[in-house]
Amino acid sequence: KAGVTQTPRYLIKTRGQQVTLSCSPISGHRSVSWYQQTPGQGLQFLFEYFSETQRNKGNFPGRFSGRQFSNSRSEMNVSTLELGDSALYLCASSAGGTMNTEAFFGQGTRLTVV
Amino acid sequence: GESVGLHLPTLSVQEGDNSIINCAYSNSASDYFIWYKQESGKGPQFIIDIRSNMDKRQGQRVTVLLNKTVKHLSLQIAATQPGDSAVYFCAELAGGYQKVTFGTGTKLQVIP
Numbered sequence: 001k002a003g004v005t006q007t008p009r010y011l012i013k014t015r016g017q018q019v020t021l022s023c024s025p026i027s028g029h030r031s032v033s034w035y036q037q038t039p040g041q042g043l044q045f046l047f048e049y050f051s052e053t054q055r056n057k058g059n060f061p062g063r064f065s066g067r068q069f070s071n072s073r074s075e076m077n078v079s080t081l082e083l084g085d086s087a088l089y090l091c092a093s094s095a096g097g098t099m100n101t102e103a104f105f106g107q108g109t110r111l112t113v114v
Numbered sequence: 115g116e117s118v119g120l121h122l123p124t125l126s127v128q129e130g131d132n133s134i135i136n137c138a139y140s141n142s143a144s145d146y147f148i149w150y151k152q153e154s155g156k157g158p159q160f161i162i163d164i165r166s167n168m169d170k171r172q173g174q175r176v177t178v179l180l181n182k183t184v185k186h187l188s189l190q191i192a193a194t195q196p197g198d199s200a201v202y203f204c205a206e207l208a209g210g211y212q213k214v215t216f217g218t219g220t221k222l223q224v225i226p
Contacts, residue, residue, distance in 0.1 A: 004157075033214075043158070043203065043216040090157050102148075105157035 002027065004093050004106035012112045018079040021109045025072050025093030031055075032074040033103065034066055037088040046089075049074055081113045122201060124221045133191040137204035137217045142185065144206035144215075149178060149189045152219070153200045161189070161202075191222075199224045 005024040013019050025032050034046040045058040049068035066076045072093075078085055088110050092103040127133045139147070145166040150158035164171045164178045164187075171178050177190040187204050203219035 035216075042218045045214055045216075092157075102160050102163065104160065105150075107155075107157045 004091060004104050006089075006091055006106035006109050008109060009107065010110045010112075012114060013081050015081055015083060015113055017081050018077065019081060019111060021076045021078075021089055021091075021111070023074045023076070023091035023093075023106060025074070025091075026104055029093035029095055029104075030072055031094045031103075032068055032072065033092045033094075034074070034076050035090045035092070036060070037090060037108070038086075043090070046076070078111075083113050086111060086113045122219050122221045124223060126223045126225060127194045128225050129196060130193055133189075133194045133198070133222060135189045135191075135202050135220045135222065137187040137189075137220075139185050139187060139204065139206040139217070140215065141206055141208050142182075143208045146207040147178070147180060147187050148205045148207070149176075149187075149202060150205060150216075151198075151200045151202055158203070194222075194224050196224045196226055198222060 004026055007022045011019060023032055031050045033048040035043050036046055037043045046060055046064055047057045047066050048055050052068045052070060063079045066074060068074045088108045090105050090108045092105045094103040125133060125135060148163045149161040151161050152158045162171060162173045162176050162178050164180050169180050175192045179188045189202060191198055199222055201219045201221050204217040205214050207214045
């Protein structure tokens, strides 16, 4: 069974540009969550999607957005990139539903903003 | 200004010894807790979980203890091996995975 796949693995963007990251969850998983990991702030929750709907959102500015498709694949978009957006962006998938269930993480996309 | 990097506490353990990693959580309403292991260049990997109606759960070589009175969680690794070297962090959830808070992490170094 394939794990969570994130693409691309590495990305370098210029300040002011926008970026789209992709996450393919484990087959059958309907929940996809996104996280930002930095040395300064640790691992922080961005948002979670379930069945194409955003169920919850962390404390990030509106420049960070996402969506989920009918096949559960998810994309995350960051507009007007800032230097501080440089981070490892992780997504995790789980079966979802209303109960807490184990989530599986991808290897992440390392974004560097210059 | 320049941001200060997160200083991860480091635990150095001799190979074969037991390791204990601690985590203080913040939300008394948290009802589900998970320990993750993150190796360099990889995403976090689920190790073990525990629900708030339990105070102990055992896995293979790992045990999680939950003390709700003092909001403390610990991970015990028996017979620590070099492959256990990684950053370990806890996660607390209240009302579903969409409301998850992660601890800052502890770096475990296993000395061969």
